[in-house]
Amino acid sequence: MGNVDPRPPESLMPTSIHDLSTPAVVIDADALDANLRTMADLHPGAALRPHVKAHKCTALAAAQRAVGHRGFTCATPREVLGMAAAGLGDDLLLANETVDRTRLAAMAALHRDGRARITVAVDSEATVDAAARAGIAEVLVDVDIGLPRCGIAAQEAGALADRARRQGLVVRGVMGYEGHLMAMDDPDEQAHRVAEAVERLLAAHADVGGDVVSSGGTGTHHLHRTRVADPGTPHVTEVQAGSYALMDSHYAAHGHGERFAPACHVIGTVVSVGRRHAVADVGLKAMGMDHGNPTTAAGAVWFLSDEHLTFAPSTPVSVGDRIAVVPAHIDPTMAMHEVAWVVRGDEVVDRWPIDLRGW
Amino acid sequence: MGNVDPRPPESLMPTSIHDLSTPAVVIDADALDANLRTMADLHPGAALRPHVKAHKCTALAAAQRAVGHRGFTCATPREVLGMAAAGLGDDLLLANETVDRTRLAAMAALHRDGRARITVAVDSEATVDAAARAGIAEVLVDVDIGLPRCGIAAQEAGALADRARRQGLVVRGVMGYEGHLMAMDDPDEQAHRVAEAVERLLAAHADVGGDVVSSGGTGTHHLHRTRVADPGTPHVTEVQAGSYALMDSHYAAHGHGERFAPACHVIGTVVSVGRRHAVADVGLKAMGMDHGNPTTAAGAVWFLSDEHLTFAPSTPVSVGDRIAVVPAHIDPTMAMHEVAWVVRGDEVVDRWPIDLRGW
Numbered sequence: 001m002g003n004v005d006p007r008p009p010e011s012l013m014p015t016s017i018h019d020l021s022t023p024a025v026v027i028d029a030d031a032l033d034a035n036l037r038t039m040a041d042l043h044p045g046a047a048l049r050p051h052v053k054a055h056k057c058t059a060l061a062a063a064q065r066a067v068g069h070r071g072f073t074c075a076t077p078r079e080v081l082g083m084a085a086a087g088l089g090d091d092l093l094l095a096n097e098t099v100d101r102t103r104l105a106a107m108a109a110l111h112r113d114g115r116a117r118i119t120v121a122v123d124s125e126a127t128v129d130a131a132a133r134a135g136i137a138e139v140l141v142d143v144d145i146g147l148p149r150c151g152i153a154a155q156e157a158g159a160l161a162d163r164a165r166r167q168g169l170v171v172r173g174v175m176g177y178e179g180h181l182m183a184m185d186d187p188d189e190q191a192h193r194v195a196e197a198v199e200r201l202l203a204a205h206a207d208v209g210g211d212v213v214s215s216g217g218t219g220t221h222h223l224h225r226t227r228v229a230d231p232g233t234p235h236v237t238e239v240q241a242g243s244y245a246l247m248d249s250h251y252a253a254h255g256h257g258e259r260f261a262p263a264c265h266v267i268g269t270v271v272s273v274g275r276r277h278a279v280a281d282v283g284l285k286a287m288g289m290d291h292g293n294p295t296t297a298a299g300a301v302w303f304l305s306d307e308h309l310t311f312a313p314s315t316p317v318s319v320g321d322r323i324a325v326v327p328a329h330i331d332p333t334m335a336m337h338e339v340a341w342v343v344r345g346d347e348v349v350d351r352w353p354i355d356l357r358g359w
Numbered sequence: 360m361g362n363v364d365p366r367p368p369e370s371l372m373p374t375s376i377h378d379l380s381t382p383a384v385v386i387d388a389d390a391l392d393a394n395l396r397t398m399a400d401l402h403p404g405a406a407l408r409p410h411v412k413a414h415k416c417t418a419l420a421a422a423q424r425a426v427g428h429r430g431f432t433c434a435t436p437r438e439v440l441g442m443a444a445a446g447l448g449d450d451l452l453l454a455n456e457t458v459d460r461t462r463l464a465a466m467a468a469l470h471r472d473g474r475a476r477i478t479v480a481v482d483s484e485a486t487v488d489a490a491a492r493a494g495i496a497e498v499l500v501d502v503d504i505g506l507p508r509c510g511i512a513a514q515e516a517g518a519l520a521d522r523a524r525r526q527g528l529v530v531r532g533v534m535g536y537e538g539h540l541m542a543m544d545d546p547d548e549q550a551h552r553v554a555e556a557v558e559r560l561l562a563a564h565a566d567v568g569g570d571v572v573s574s575g576g577t578g579t580h581h582l583h584r585t586r587v588a589d590p591g592t593p594h595v596t597e598v599q600a601g602s603y604a605l606m607d608s609h610y611a612a613h614g615h616g617e618r619f620a621p622a623c624h625v626i627g628t629v630v631s632v633g634r635r636h637a638v639a640d641v642g643l644k645a646m647g648m649d650h651g652n653p654t655t656a657a658g659a660v661w662f663l664s665d666e667h668l669t670f671a672p673s674t675p676v677s678v679g680d681r682i683a684v685v686p687a688h689i690d691p692t693m694a695m696h697e698v699a700w701v702v703r704g705d706e707v708v709d710r711w712p713i714d715l716r717g718w
Contacts, residue, residue: 021459023718053665075666096666097630098640099679100380123631126678148661149669150631150638179664271456272482272509279509281457281718285694289649290663302507304649305538306412306690307434307455310508319485320458331665335644336695338717358697359382359640 017346018322022269023286025333025340026324027246029349031263032063032342035245038259039221040067043239047226049073049093049214051242052356054331057340058086059352060245073214073240074356077103080118081110082356089116093140093214095175095240097127097150103359104134111137119172123152125163132167139169140212143204145176145197154200158207173212176201177240182219183254194223198236211237218243218251222259248330250291262326264340266294266333268309270321278317282325283307288332298323373707376700377681381628382645384692384699385683386605388708390622391422391701394604397618398580399426402598406585408432408452408573410601413690415715416699417445419604432573432599436462439477440469441715448475452499452573454534454599456486456509462718463493470496478531482511487519491526498528499571502563504535504556513559517566532571535560536599541578542613553582557595570596577602577610581618607689609650623699624683625653625692627668629676637676641684642666647691657682 014020039048050064053075061072061083071091074080077100080092089110098104104120111118112135122128123142131139141161144151152160161171178197184190198215205213216224216239225235243251246264251257266287268280280296284304287294293301299313309325317323327333334340335357342350373379398407409423412434420431420442430450433439436459439451448469457463463479470477471494481487482501490498500520503510511519520530537556543549557574564572575583575598584594602610605623610616625646627639639655643663646653652660658672668684676682686692693699694716701709 021461021718096640097638097678099628099630102380124678127630130679144633148633148636149664149667269458271458271486274503274507277507279456281455284647284649285691286718288643289647289691290643305508308508319456319483320489332644332648359380359645 013351014341014348017267017341017343017348020267020341020348022267022322023282024267025337025354026265026267027340027342027352028263029342029344031261032060032245035247035260035263036064036067039241039244040069043221043226044068046071047238049238049240050245051075051095051217051240052079052083054242055246055334055354056356057334057352057354058082058088058356059350061086061088064245071238073242076359077107078358079356080107084110084116084118089118091117092119093175094118094120095142095177095214097121097123097142099126099130101130101134104130104136108135108137121150121175122160122164123150125160128160128164128167128169132164132169137170138172139164140172140175140214141204141208143174143176143201145178145200145215146181147177147179149179151176154204157204161208171208171210173210173214173237174201174205174208175212175214176204177215177217178220179217182217183250190220191223194220198224201236213237214240217241218256219254243330246330246334248291249295249326249328264330265324265326268323268325270317270319270323273317273319276312277302277310278313280309280311280323280325281307282309286333286336287325287327288329288336290332291328294325294327296323296325372710373700376626376702376705376707379626379700379707381626381681382641383626384696384713385624385626386699386701386711387622388701388703390620391604394606394619394622395423395426398600398603399428402580402585403427405430406597408597408599409604410434410454410576410599411438411442411715413601414605414693414713416693416711416713417441417447417715418709418711420445420447423604430597432601435718436466437717438715439466443469443475443477448477450476451478452534453477453479454501454536454573456480456482456501458485458489460489460493463489463495467494467496480509480534481519481523482509484519484522487523487526487528491523491528496529497531498523499531499534499573500563500567502533502535502560504537504559504574505540506536506538508538510535513563516563520567530567530569532569532573532596533560533564533567534571534573535563536574536576537579538576541576542609549579550582553579557583560595572596573599576600577615578613602689605689605693608654608685608687621685623689624685627682627684629678629680629682632676632678635671636661636669637672639668639670639682639684640666641668645692645695646684646686647688647695649691650687653684653686655682655684
């Protein structure tokens with residue numbers, strides 16, 4: 001018995017997508033590049049703090065830094081520690097609460113040693129106290145701006161900041177995530193409600209102080225005016241978008257497909273063909289299912305099992321044919337794979353480990 | 360629980376569940392043991408070929424071998440290769456079709472070198488030819504018994520077996536998976552339809568030959584009469600159940616909770632508390648979502664985000680409290696985690712790597 005890695009040798013880098021074992025996550029280099037540049041034009045440099053939870057890939061984060069963003073948003077301590085280890089630790093925000101002593105201490109040590117700048121979100125006395133005890137140096141106050149999840153009530157944010165400062169923590173400002181407003185049918189109502197949410201966040205900021213007002217996501221990135229872009233208007237200082245880089249069918253269906261191209265899909269191989277259906281090897285262990293079934297131009301998706309996608313082909317298929325499957329939700333899909341293959345047309349140009357998985 | 364992977368250094372091995380970082384997969388040693396013994400009583404020894412896709416854990420498979428099962432079912436080549444590497448390769452069935460040359464060749468090499476016995480499912484000329492070309496020695500003919508997924512039509516199974524034998528493959532028999540009958544409300548109808556499916560499989564078997572008739576799952580295990588248990592009656596030779604070992608809320612809701620106890624949950628930590636809701640750190644990246652939301656005795660689940668579970672607590676909770684979350688679907692949940700902690704009460708008694716993830 002041993003924990004032997006049973007993988008067949010992958011020492012030979014495939015040069016063609018046709019040689020990839022499946023299911024395989026594929027990133028279109030040109031589409032990704034276009035998405036990164038489009039967003040960097042809208043929210044340049046520090047005005048965007050890309051969220052790495054959407055891809056969990058330090059190589060992709062390095063591409064985001066290459067277009068000017070040096071600060072990053074993380075959802076888990078593992079993402080923070082992995083980004084620091086990859087030399088991408090200029091300004092890392094854990095946009096999430098934790099009271100895990102081991103993980104807080106690991107982040108605090110990196111910051112103390114000058115190997116990364118790490119800021120942690122807090123929204124309660126317990127999370128402030130845990131951060132201070134663990135030696136965390138800098139925090140943001142996470143404010144409830146309408147999503148029933150984390151975040152302190154706006155009117156209580158100032159008192160929490162005071163408590164944090166009394167314990168020696170630097171309070172850099174506020175963050176608030178309007179996740180409930182990411183996908184709305186009526187653009188006017190969305191704009192109105194995002195403006196309300198930002199107002200609430202700015203009211204909290206007035207009590208909290210600090211330089212940072214962090215908010216937003218791919219679904220609302222266009223409704224935020226960042227300081228750099230529009231000086232003088234009500235604003236946040238940075239947007240936390242992540243999904244824009246690779247996109248998915250959910251965001252495409254909500255109107256963001258005009259600005260951002262689908263840059264990621266999963267290649268599957270047809271392994272069985274019936275009279276009315278065919279089966280590819282892209283199952284629900286290879287595809288985030290919380291936003292529903294994925295889509296494929298190869299036909300109508302009937303259902304997914306652990307390792308199978310059953311579909312009605314739009315044109316006849318044969319065993320061995322490849323199909324492209326577009327996830328409904330990119331974030332959990334990436335977290336299920338060990339590696340993403342970067343391609344240009346049929347050529348594989350790079351292999352990016354998805355190296356920020358786990359907690 | 361039998362032979363397991365070497366323990367990490369003592370300093371890294373938590374001794375109490377209260378010291379586990381979360382989200383953490385926890386296996387109740389006694390409940391697992393009871394489930395394994397219950398199933399081994401019903402389908403002893405070779406009458407059960409446990410499906411490792413449900414747990415992806417060689418240490419758990421070793422526990423299944425310890426109660427008498429030496430053959431295992433796998434869904435991916437990685438599972439096959441990992442089981443062989445762990446010394447559990449007495450009789451491995453890849454109950455799935457593949458035309459991946461690299462992976463077929465890796466399995467063929469293990470078999471040829473005597474390090475494992477590996478049988479591969481085939482359901483088409485293309486999969487037969489791919490297996491033969493890669494040097495695979497033994498196959499089962501996968502028969503369509505009603506689930507619109509893989510499997511050849513029963514009346515064509517004999518001809519496919521002939522083709523396989525002409526290419527030098529040993530045809531060990533047939534398999535068929537009645538996945539569409541796993542969860543039915545009417546037990547009489549379920550029994551009737553499973554009997555029909557088995558009839559179809561046995562008709563194919565009459566044409567195919569060989570010693571193996573493999574079928575079933577946790578949802579139908581009680582409707583299959585295996586040769587060992589009931590000589591002389593219509594039967595399969597082995598049942599492929601997997602989920603019975605750890606269980607989930609889906610199978611519990613379909614009447615199997617009386618026989619098999621919930622043996623697995625995910626521990627989460629409350630990280631934020633609002634007026635009407637609380638948030639734990641068990642998100643949809645830690646929980647298979649295809650069967651819907653997980654459940655928790657701590658309250659009513661509202662929704663899951665990537666790293667959060669928002670719920671309405673049934674009794675007041677505080678930041679830092681632990682909650683137990685039961686997955687709706689165990690298989691993809693296990694595939695999202697790197698390790699499972701084996702516990703007895705609050706004591707952590709072992710650490711099992713989930714070492715068969717991927718493809």
